[in-house]
Amino acid sequence: MGKSATSRTILLLAPLLLFLGLAYVVPFLGVVRWSVTMPEPGLGQYRAVLTDPLVQSVFIRTLRICLIVTAAVLVMAYAIAYVWVRGTSTQRMLAEFCILVPFWISVLTRAFGWLALLSNRGLINTWLQAAGIISEPLALARNEFGVIVGMTHFLIPFAVFPIASAMRAIDERVLLAARGMGASRSRIFWSVFVPLTYGGLIGAALIVFVFALGFFVTPAILGGGRSVMVAELVYLRIFQSPDWGLGAAISVVLVLFIGILLALMRRFIKPAHLVG
Amino acid sequence: MPQRMQLGDAKAAEIKAVSIGKTFGAFRALKDLSLDIGRGEFLTLLGPSGSGKTTFLMILAGFTAPSEGRLMMDGKDITDVPAEDRSYGMVFQGYALFPHLTVEQNIAFPLKVRGRSSADIKRRVGEMVERVGLTGHEKKLPTKLSGGQQQRVALARALAFEPSVLLLDEPFSALDKNLREMMQEEVKRLHQETGTTFVFVTHDQSEALALSSRVAIFNHGELLQVGRPQDVYERPENRFVAEFLGEINLLPLDALRLDGDKAAGQFEDRTIVLSQTRPQIGPKAVAAVRPEHMTIAAIPQNAGHNAIACWIEDATYLGAVTKYHLKTRSGTSIAVSMPTAATAPFAHRSDVWVSWPTEQGFLLPHQNETRA
Structure with missing residues (x-):
């Protein structure tokens, strides 16, 4: 990129950079200050983050949920992307519908929607009880399971785009060549098609994982306070127990962790892989 | 799992196309084509783009089903045998190498599909790498190779499992003139060495005349004439053939x-x-x-x-x-x-x-x- 092109890019990005700087970076520096000054100056709060069993358990739960969600999202997004890219025109339309409609509905509405389906007196439990399949309601919401279902549903479209873009880039003749050599459909899928989409899969995994780490609304509603994730813990520390220093330190650790993941993402995949 | 019909055990096959026709919607891509392809011959399908030559190759490969007519191989009707069971080698336009596999893994792919032992695969891959002059490039990915080298990998991969028929779809169209001539020599040599039936598609008349034992000339979905290069060149049966060949x-x-x-x-x-x-x-x-x-x-x-x-x-x-x-x-x-x-x-x-x-x-x- 030439010098003038670089300065033009910066000029075009300036409004966004200015906004991000004023609305995110400056306040976050305040958060960083809290983490080392409240209640007294020092690194005490970071020591607490690393040793406090409650904080630890929330971090571990967050990682566990994020890993499960990422795996579930990748499998389902792969199937949807496959239908979207390689299906008949009707199948493609249906897939597009499934990808876009959730986008138009707010995260809050969707969380309550899942609650209506999954809670003890929700649709699923009512039906199953009416059908005589179960006598006691299944614990589907207000626990980790509910959180995972809600988050998976929310994140699928974000994984579909990079995966579909990797699938579209596959040369049809390569698949024909494999067929011509006598390879079965399953062998072509597993040893040619899937490996050629690894770039998209890695990109999708990172996006979903990073996004999931900071989830707040979905776990707060579907977890019912019993399955607290890191973002909710920060909220509780700051708004309910006046422990601003610990809340700030947790935030800083989370941002650092996400920063490292994003740096990895930049290293391993091209940005073009992340968009459709 | 049902027993697959295994073809291609013979070293070279003969193919008989009987009244093959193909329509895509209202478009007639091939009209009533009958053609015998002899055991071990080098047949070139020649014609301008849209003449039906590639459609016919795809029907031979089994990737496209004909709308009419039958296809016979060594006396057996193979019209409904899918591509994966025909076991023909194929070289695609643009080579269609597996971009995520190295040169040797590309060549080994059809052998693995056939369940050959790893010792057998290793020996055969080594042989093919040497035969197409790619020694020293075994561990490279296709993107690290030149066009000519990729072409050689495609040839080695297509011939590795000793197919009874090798189909080539405009394999040299992306190469410059010198490389093209070198690869033509190479393909001619591979034909002589393997004795396999080669069916080669091109729109380049000099390539067709230089390589083939027989040339089949297509236009507008019809087979106009088939014969030895000197026959079609010196005794064309109609003006299209006469003008297309030079x-x-x-x-x-x-x-x-x-x-x-x-x-x-x-x-x-x-x-x-x-x-x-x-x-x-x-x-x-x-x-x-x-x-x-x-x-x-x-x-x-x-x-x-x-x-x-x-x-x-x-x-x-x-x-x-x-x-x-x-x-x-x-x-x-x-x-x-x-x-x-x-x-x-x-x-x-x-x-x-x-x-x-x-x-x-x-x-x-x-x-x-x-x-x-």
């Missing part, structure tokens, strides 16, 4: 008289005599003569030759040959190629005689029936 001079004849294996007609004030193999030809016909069969001289050659009076419009020096553009008295364009070494240069715009041996010219129908 430059040709066409002289409209009047007062055509047929006399056994000879024909005679009037062109301007000269009588043109031709050998003639088409007794069913209509009353209007043209004499067809290749530019390299004609010579230019200050006087007409007589014994056993035809001669017409022309004047030279232009001469192009092409190294080994010089190409002359001439006009007859009535304004018909004539092209003549002569070895540069054999002729003294003729003066621009001079009056000359163009002559050719009577057995070198042939009759073609006046109307171009294939383009009608």
Whole structure:
């Protein structure tokens, strides 16, 4: 990129950079200050983050949920992307519908929607009880399971785009060549098609994982306070127990962790892989 | 799992296409094509784009099902056998190498599919790598190779499992002229070494003539003529074939008289005599003569030759040959190629005689029936 092109890019990005700087970076520096000054100056709060069993358990739960969600999202997004890219025109339309409609509905509405389906007196439990399949309601919401279902549903479209873009880039003749050599459909899928989409899969995994780490609304509603994730813990520390220093330190650790993941993402995949 | 029909055990197969037709919606891509492909022959399917040659190759490969007709291999009907069970080798336009696999993994792929032992695979891959001259590149990914090298990998991969038929779809279209000629030699050698039946698609007539034991010429979904290169070049059955295979001079004849294996007609004030193999030809016909069969001289050659009076419009020096553009008295364009070494240069715009041996010219129908 030439010098003038670089300065033009910066000029075009300036409004966004200015906004991000004023609305995110400056306040976050305040958060960083809290983490080392409240209640007294020092690194005490970071020591607490690393040793406090409650904080630890929330971090571990967050990682566990994020890993499960990422795996579930990748499998389902792969199937949807496959239908979207390689299906008949009707199948493609249906897939597009499934990808876009959730986008138009707010995260809050969707969380309550899942609650209506999954809670003890929700649709699923009512039906199953009416059908005589179960006598006691299944614990589907207000626990980790509910959180995972809600988050998976929310994140699928974000994984579909990079995966579909990797699938579209596959040369049809390569698949024909494999067929011509006598390879079965399953062998072509597993040893040619899937490996050629690894770039998209890695990109999708990172996006979903990073996004999931900071989830707040979905776990707060579907977890019912019993399955607290890191973002909710920060909220509780700051708004309910006046422990601003610990809340700030947790935030800083989370941002650092996400920063490292994003740096990895930049290293391993091209940005073009992340968009459709 | 049902027992798969295993074909391709024979070293080289013979294929018989019987009245193959293919329509895509309202478009007839292939019309009533019947063609026998002999065991171990090198058949080229030649034609302009959209002529149906690639459609026919895809039907041979099993990637496209014909709308009509049957396909037989070694006496068995294989029309409904899917591509993966035909076990033909195929080289695609653009090579279609597996981009995530190294050179040796690419070549090993069809062998793994066949469940060969790893020792067997290793030996065979080594053999193929050496045969196509890629020693030292085994561990590279296709993107790290030049076009010619990728082409060699594609050939090695297609031939690794000793298919009974090798199909090649315009394999050299992306290569520059020198590399193209080298790869043509290479493919010719591989054909001789393996003895496999090769079916090769190209739109390049010189490539077709240089490589093939027989050439099948397609236009508008029809097979127009099939024969040895010298047959289709020197005795084309219609004007499309004559013109597609190289430059040709066409002289409209009047007062055509047929006399056994000879024909005679009037062109301007000269009588043109031709050998003639088409007794069913209509009353209007043209004499067809290749530019390299004609010579230019200050006087007409007589014994056993035809001669017409022309004047030279232009001469192009092409190294080994010089190409002359001439006009007859009535304004018909004539092209003549002569070895540069054999002729003294003729003066621009001079009056000359163009002559050719009577057995070198042939009759073609006046109307171009294939383009009608």
